[in-house]
Amino acid sequence: MSAPALRWYFDFVSPFSYLQWRKLRELSHERPVALVPIVFGAVLSAHAHKGPAEIPGKREFTYRHVLWQARREGARLRFPPAHPFNPLAALRLCVAAGSTPAAVDAIFDWIWSQGQAGDSVEALSPVAAALDVPADAVASEAVKNALRANTEAALLAGVFGVPTLCIGPHMFWGNDAHDFALDALQHPELLEDPEMQRLKQLPIGVQRRG
Template identity: 70%
Template sequence: MPIRWYFDFISPFSYLHWQKVKMLPEAVTPVPIVFGAVLAACGQKGPAEIPGKREFTYRHVLWQARQEGVALRFPPAHPFNPLAALRLCVAAGASARAVDALFDWIWKEGRAADSSEALAPVAAALGIDAAAAQGEEAKARLRANTEAAIAAGVYGVPTLAFGDQLFWGNDAHDFALAALRNPALLDDPEMQRVATLPVGVQRR
């Protein structure tokens, strides 16, 4: 069963989740997407766009990283424009090496990633021309990735997807593994019932 992992470098939770995903014995295809476009398609704001929630989220992810033994240092500013990093990743074939290098640059070393100039050392280490990585081919492939993710129902990052199931968030990793190893888990009567639970009230 193909397994896809949708992510954006703007997300520190994606960085944390990647540390688990890359260790899975199953083959997983990393799919870089534009989180901002997903938010727009869903008509919602990101956590870093909401005062109060922004600060809580930053502290929460730092706490999670420390609990999981993962080094995490925030870049100079957040949120930042992740397009340069996403396009560089796409230009490098979205390989595990490229994903690792970019995540480490941004979230392990705490460096800026909002321009091709800022990412020039990473591009050089990957053997990619930094300026060429921002060309039309990389832009088109990133756009296609994002459109396909939205069409598949992705509403946040990170998301692990297999079959028609989506598992969103670093903290859903164990749930995703349980369902991957035992698909019957989702056939439980209460699991089925809540999937079609009626909406009791809608905010206008």
């Protein structure tokens, strides 16, 4: 049996994506991982969700939680000047650079390790120069269409948040699910456990009204 394909959906606006990338970067040395930048805001809109940074109280908790996770993992994390920010320029730069590990690494490092702005082509110009990507490439219709296609494909796959690591048809959402994903990758039978299977058909006991 061939190994399942790995796909990772992410957005540079997400600090949790940054933390998981640091782990996936090591995994990608052992087996290929398709890196798929998507527009998190479009995913939220498709599911009629609010992002954690859009909910008072939850915003501050989320920021403290991710900083705590980073320190616990030994990762340098410094928030950019403002958050949430518009990540389209960063996402398009990534696509224009081929969504390579080097491009993903450079953009995440600029925004979440160095704490620099990533909300415009101008702010990201040092990263674009290092990646040898001209500004007009970032703004091209081909790049915009490719990012839109990535996001639509993510929605078709059932993605509801970032980061999401897909192992074949199975989705693992969030940096804190990374160990779960690795366990399932090493032990595929884990997801065939009877109780895991029963959860697919678990009845809904009550539904909240609009």
